[in-house]
Amino acid sequence: MSKRCLTILGATGSIGLSTLDVVRRHPDRFAVYALTAGTRADELAVLCREFRPSVAVMASQEAAERLERLLDDVPETRVLSGKAGLCDVASAREADTVMAAIVGAAGLSPTLAAVRAGKRVLLANKEALVMSGRLFMDAVAESGAELLPIDSEHNAIFQCMPPEHIRDPRAAGVTRILLTASGGPFREHTAAQLRDVSPAEACKHPNWSMGQKISVDSATLMNKGLELIEACWLFNTTPEKIEVHVHPESIIHSMVEYADGSVLAQLGSPDMRTPIANGLAWPERIDAGVAPLDLFAIGRFHFEKPDLHRFPCLALAADAFEAGGTAPAVLNAANEVAVEAFLRGCLRFADIPVIIERTMAATTVVPADSFDTIFSRDAEARRHAREQIALLTV
Numbered sequence: 001m002s003k004r005c006l007t008i009l010g011a012t013g014s015i016g017l018s019t020l021d022v023v024r025r026h027p028d029r030f031a032v033y034a035l036t037a038g039t040r041a042d043e044l045a046v047l048c049r050e051f052r053p054s055v056a057v058m059a060s061q062e063a064a065e066r067l068e069r070l071l072d073d074v075p076e077t078r079v080l081s082g083k084a085g086l087c088d089v090a091s092a093r094e095a096d097t098v099m100a101a102i103v104g105a106a107g108l109s110p111t112l113a114a115v116r117a118g119k120r121v122l123l124a125n126k127e128a129l130v131m132s133g134r135l136f137m138d139a140v141a142e143s144g145a146e147l148l149p150i151d152s153e154h155n156a157i158f159q160c161m162p163p164e165h166i167r168d169p170r171a172a173g174v175t176r177i178l179l180t181a182s183g184g185p186f187r188e189h190t191a192a193q194l195r196d197v198s199p200a201e202a203c204k205h206p207n208w209s210m211g212q213k214i215s216v217d218s219a220t221l222m223n224k225g226l227e228l229i230e231a232c233w234l235f236n237t238t239p240e241k242i243e244v245h246v247h248p249e250s251i252i253h254s255m256v257e258y259a260d261g262s263v264l265a266q267l268g269s270p271d272m273r274t275p276i277a278n279g280l281a282w283p284e285r286i287d288a289g290v291a292p293l294d295l296f297a298i299g300r301f302h303f304e305k306p307d308l309h310r311f312p313c314l315a316l317a318a319d320a321f322e323a324g325g326t327a328p329a330v331l332n333a334a335n336e337v338a339v340e341a342f343l344r345g346c347l348r349f350a351d352i353p354v355i356i357e358r359t360m361a362a363t364t365v366v367p368a369d370s371f372d373t374i375f376s377r378d379a380e381a382r383r384h385a386r387e388q389i390a391l392l393t394v
């Protein structure tokens with residue numbers, strides 16, 4: 001068996017560490033070519049000592065200089081920095097597989113570089129696809145990259161469809177996708193209780209252990225909104241063909257309904273090592289280190305409709321997809337700015353959707369005809385969102 005050689009973008013994060021945990025269990029299958037991080041050089045240094053990548057990349061020159069000092073005695077690891085360094089390792093000839101696990105818009109350029117270089121791209125960074133939708137999928141088609149979904153719901157949907165039909169589910173007899181949502185930590189909060197929840201409470205997901213940004217997105221249901229858009233692009237479908245089911249146990253990771261009335265579901269413990277191992281080894285199955293599912297202990301599954309009044313972000317995302325063009329990029333940018341402000345204690349939880357709605361209202365939708373257009377609208381939306389936050393906090 002020839003080894004897969006990996007670049008892991010966002011190696012120090014929740015998905016990055018879970019990926020390395022799967023890799024660690026299979027030294028005969030996987031080798032690490034490159035690891036990247038944003039600012040946390042100390043954490044990346046520890047990983048470099050264990051996995052001995054040929055290249056390590058930090059987002060800034062300053063962080064790269066620190067990493068270089070920390071790896072003084074690890075001469076086989078070359079240190080690079082910045083967007084150019086990230087794109088280099090994402091497209092390098094030496095790597096055949098790229099885990100795209102940088103959080104947010106910062107992941108778009110390196111993920112796209114991996115796509116354009118025709119890699120097997122394991123897509124966790126949903127924001128990249130939400131921002132650039134059709135352009136991203138066109139790049140996949142042009143390069144022949146193998147795009148495999150890692151987001152747990154999308155990986156579940158992928159597992160429930162014939163692989164040759166994932167971009168044409170109607171041809172496989174698919175009638176609907178049932179996208180599951182946990183409902184987040186505030187599923188039972190009243191609108192009044194939601195006003196003053198803290199960042200620590202928002203980051204305490206009931207079932208999953210994840211980075212801060214996606215944890216807040218789960219709490220507002222924006223994560224489900226981003227995932228709705230992600231599913232539309234990955235599976236070439238529309239929001240009307242996707243129904244969100246709040247399933248608080250997070251054991252069913254999503255379902256696919258067929259014309260004959262069959263509904264196929266993928267179940268598993270809420271542990272990202274399952275979809276990661278599925279993507280790394282696809283079409284084979286390998287040990288992911290995940291404990292077997294104990295359905296007797298779980299006992300019951302519950303399902304509810306999402307409450308769009310308490311959690312308007314889901315509807316805002318559906319509206320952005322409907323508006324098309326640059327609207328999803330604007331939605332994503334406004335959300336990133338609002339979540340960051342909330343995490344810094346500068347914005348109330350309930351004002352996250354307010355900032356997104358105001359930013360969307362203030363920004364003209366134009367056709368998403370190039371990545372330059374996407375990046376310029378992203379920057380403009382961030383400026384609007386920051387202005388709106390400043391107005392709310394004076």
Ligand SMILES: NC(=O)C1=CN([C@@H]2O[C@H](COP(=O)(O)OP(=O)(O)OC[C@H]3O[C@@H](n4cnc5c(N)ncnc54)[C@H](OP(=O)(O)O)[C@@H]3O)[C@@H](O)[C@H]2O)C=CC1
Pocket residue numbers: 009010011012013014015016036037038039040041043059100101102103104106124125126127150151152208209210211212213214272
């Ligand atoms: N966590 C999960 O279970 C799931 C996550 N996802 C998606 O996967 C992605 C990663 O999520 P998660 O692992 O939770 O996030 P984390 O915040 O835990 O990790 C983010 C990673 O990205 C790096 N990073 C952050 N900013 C930059 C930047 N500007 N340039 C380069 N690298 C950067 C971080 O480096 P540093 O450590 O130095 O800050 C870290 O390695 C997100 O898009 C998320 O939506 C999808 C499904 C499930």
Ligand SMILES: CC(=O)[C@@H](O)[C@H](O)COP(=O)(O)O
Pocket residue numbers: 151152153180181182183184208214217218219223224272
């Ligand atoms: C693990 C994963 O894929 C997350 O996106 C998870 O789905 C978050 O859970 P909810 O958004 O359903 O709360």
Ligand SMILES: [Mn+2]
Pocket residue numbers: 151152153227
């Ligand atoms: Mn998910």
